Amino acid sequence: MEEGLSRREIIKGVGLVGIGAAFAKIGGMVSKAEAKGGKHEKWPWPYEKLDPAKTAEIAYNEWYRVFCGAAVIGSIFMQLRDKFGEPYASFPIDSFIFLEGGNVGWGTICGSNAGASVVSNVIIGPRIANVTEGHEIADEILEWYSKTAMPVFVPKDPRSNKTGIIKTTSNSPLCHVSVGRWMKASGKSIGSDERKDRCARVAASVAYRTVELLNDWKDGKYHSSATWTPVKSVGITAQQNCGNCHGSSVPMPPMKK
Amino acid sequence: MEEGLSRREIIKGVGLVGIGAAFAKIGGMVSKAEAKGGKHEKWPWPYEKLDPAKTAEIAYNEWYRVFCGAAVIGSIFMQLRDKFGEPYASFPIDSFIFLEGGNVGWGTICGSNAGASVVSNVIIGPRIANVTEGHEIADEILEWYSKTAMPVFVPKDPRSNKTGIIKTTSNSPLCHVSVGRWMKASGKSIGSDERKDRCARVAASVAYRTVELLNDWKDGKYHSSATWTPVKSVGITAQQNCGNCHGSSVPMPPMKK
Numbered sequence: 439m440e441e442g443l444s445r446r447e448i449i450k451g452v453g454l455v456g457i458g459a460a461f462a463k464i465g466g467m468v469s470k471a472e473a474k475g476g477k478h479e480k481w482p483w484p485y486e487k488l489d490p491a492k493t494a495e496i497a498y499n500e501w502y503r504v505f506c507g508a509a510v511i512g513s514i515f516m517q518l519r520d521k522f523g524e525p526y527a528s529f530p531i532d533s534f535i536f537l538e539g540g541n542v543g544w545g546t547i548c549g550s551n552a553g554a555s556v557v558s559n560v561i562i563g564p565r566i567a568n569v570t571e572g573h574e575i576a577d578e579i580l581e582w583y584s585k586t587a588m589p590v591f592v593p594k595d596p597r598s599n600k601t602g603i604i605k606t607t608s609n610s611p612l613c614h615v616s617v618g619r620w621m622k623a624s625g626k627s628i629g630s631d632e633r634k635d636r637c638a639r640v641a642a643s644v645a646y647r648t649v650e651l652l653n654d655w656k657d658g659k660y661h662s663s664a665t666w667t668p669v670k671s672v673g674i675t676a677q678q679n680c681g682n683c684h685g686s687s688v689p690m691p692p693m694k695k
Numbered sequence: 696m697e698e699g700l701s702r703r704e705i706i707k708g709v710g711l712v713g714i715g716a717a718f719a720k721i722g723g724m725v726s727k728a729e730a731k732g733g734k735h736e737k738w739p740w741p742y743e744k745l746d747p748a749k750t751a752e753i754a755y756n757e758w759y760r761v762f763c764g765a766a767v768i769g770s771i772f773m774q775l776r777d778k779f780g781e782p783y784a785s786f787p788i789d790s791f792i793f794l795e796g797g798n799v800g801w802g803t804i805c806g807s808n809a810g811a812s813v814v815s816n817v818i819i820g821p822r823i824a825n826v827t828e829g830h831e832i833a834d835e836i837l838e839w840y841s842k843t844a845m846p847v848f849v850p851k852d853p854r855s856n857k858t859g860i861i862k863t864t865s866n867s868p869l870c871h872v873s874v875g876r877w878m879k880a881s882g883k884s885i886g887s888d889e890r891k892d893r894c895a896r897v898a899a900s901v902a903y904r905t906v907e908l909l910n911d912w913k914d915g916k917y918h919s920s921a922t923w924t925p926v927k928s929v930g931i932t933a934q935q936n937c938g939n940c941h942g943s944s945v946p947m948p949p950m951k952k
Contacts, residue, residue, distance in 0.1 A: 476776065476783075476784055476785065476786060476787060476788055476789075477784040477785050478785050478786075478787050479787055479788070479789055479790075481790075503823070504821070504823065508821075519733065524785075525785065525787075526733075527733055527734040528733065528734050528735050528781075528782065528785035528786075529733060529735075529785075529786075529787075530733060530735050530736055530782075530786075530817050531733055531736070532733075532736055532821045532823060532824070533736075533738075533813075533816040533817045533820065533821050533829070534813075534816070534821075535816070535821040535822060535823060536812050536813075536815075536816040536821065536829070536830060536833050537812075539925075539926070539932035540804075540932050541804050541808070541809065541812055541833070541837070541868070542812065542830055542833045542834045542837065543834075543925050543926060543932050544804075544834075544837050544868060544923075544925065544932065544933070544934055545925065545931065545932035545933040545934055546803050546804035546868060546869060546934070547797075547798050547801075547803035547804050551798070552798065552809070555793050555794075555798055555799065556790075556791075556793075558793075559790040559791070559792070559793040560787050560790045563790065564761070564765075564789045564790050564791075564792040564793065565792060566760070566761065566789060566792060567789065572790070572793070573793060573799055576793050576798070576799045577799045577800070577801075580798070580799065580801050611798075611801060611803060612803060613932050614931065614932055614933050614934070617931065617932060618931055618946075618948060621931065621948050621949050622946070622948070622949070624949075625949050626949055627930065627948070627949045627950050627951040628926055628930055628931050628932070628948065628951075629926075629951050630951065666801075668796075668800050668801065668802065669796070669800060669885055669886075673884065673885055674802065674871065674874065674875055674878065674885050675796035675797050675800050675801065675802035675870050675871055675874060675885070676801070676802040676871050677801055677802055677803070677871070682940075683939075683940035685942075689875075689879070691875060691878050691879070691884070691885065692878050692879070692881075692882050692883055692884045693884050694884040694885075694886045694887065
């Protein structure tokens with residue numbers, strides 16, 4: 439135990455502590471400072487409940503223009519821009535095409551997850567503005583994405599995989615792991631039409647789920663179901679699947695004395 | 696070779712192809728569509744050359760308010776907001792506090808890297824706007840970060856590690872790997888003052904480098920030095936250090952037939 443966390447502890451997601459609210463997830467790191475005040479740095483931004491299925495259809499089609507991250511952001515912000523104008527009109531959605539392929543192709547965080555984080559934190563606000571739900575929704579999406587057989591959403595008119603699609607569970611929020619597992623199960627290459635349709639459906643699935651959570655928040659009934667508290671549980675910023683990279687000998691980081 | 700790429704090939708960063716421009720990095724995925732036109736979706740945004748050292752000092756101090764990603768974004772956008780007002784005045788910098796800890800603590804992409812990607816792509820523009828340097832700078836920062844002994848920048852008045860700081864090379868753009876290697880080398884916990892100062896210096900180092908590259912771009916002399924072409928080289932969105940997680944048996948993804 440002094441050398442590391444056992445595999446069972448990692449899998450159970452325990453360690454030192456259990457479930458906590460957003461602030462607990464980043465124990466000892468909470469900043470108390472106030473926002474410095476750009477023009478639109480007042481939260482929440484205006485929000486009206488959206489149709490998850492309609493949003494997902496937009497995201498699916500936008501993927502073919504701007505890929506995963508900007509598709510998730512745009513599927514929600516373009517509808518809100520049409521309803522409210524500012525502050526959404528000033529947000530440079532298309533710049534976020536860089537989220538593609540896990541940040542300019544490096545396979546880090548899946549752009550759909552990153553896009554959902556942008557959406558919830560831009561609309562609801564950052565945790566230093568004394569709101570926690572933006573952070574919590576971002577966190578919950580990462581956990582939900584990791585444990586869900588993807589893609590969930592089926593578009594009305596899919597561009598490929600028309601007769602059905604293989605689903606895979608990534609157990610990770612990373613692009614590389616998520617798309618890699620799907621490619622292995624399907625036998626399809628990164629450049630195939632089937633893989634593109636798969637990632638467009640993943641973006642649509644994440645947009646759908648993000649709107650569901652935003653609608654709950656708007657109704658005042660959002661409560662995070664996320665359970666992963668990395669800093670408290672394993673003493674370092676981390677995913678929940680340590681053994682996936684570390685194998686059976688997960689190192690133990692230096693802990694507070 | 697049919698089963699996978701050899702360790703030597705991975706380390707040498709070759710495989711199927713070599714160096715390429717931004718578009719080559721995402722082979723077969725280029726979208727030709729036009730931007731859909733938010734108010735500030737015209738690029739480039741106004742830019743005047745900034746002082747890298749001054750920017751880094753701002754980022755260092757902002758880290759203690761909004762952590763890594765928003766510190767990098769804010770250190771650059773706040774100066775440009777003071778010079779130009781819009782479109783920077785409308786950008787919700789503080790929302791990007793969520794980039795902390797590799798996206799709400801999950802240890803994925805280091806927030807400093809993600810912040811640099813936001814900056815270069817918001818200022819210069821997305822690749823679908825027929826500009827490549829925003830994408831290229833984001834890409835170059837990921838590679839530079841991975842191979843550089845961090846932190847580089849020494850603030851005028853460090854809050855900890857006052858007599859010197861251990862530097863570590865992450866060989867990865869991920870928060871978990873970057874901070875984990877530093878914690879192992881230093882013996883300091885995630886909650887320690889030394890670790891906080893280290894990550895603030897990393898944010899400052901990335902802000903410094905990002906401004907150097909933006910200044911080169913402004914002078915018309917920016918040329919990407921990035922060499923990693925994941926999709927072309929290994930057939931999947933990926934980091935360059937496959938063996939770090941996969942060990943000696945790196946799987947080969949399905950390739951285009």
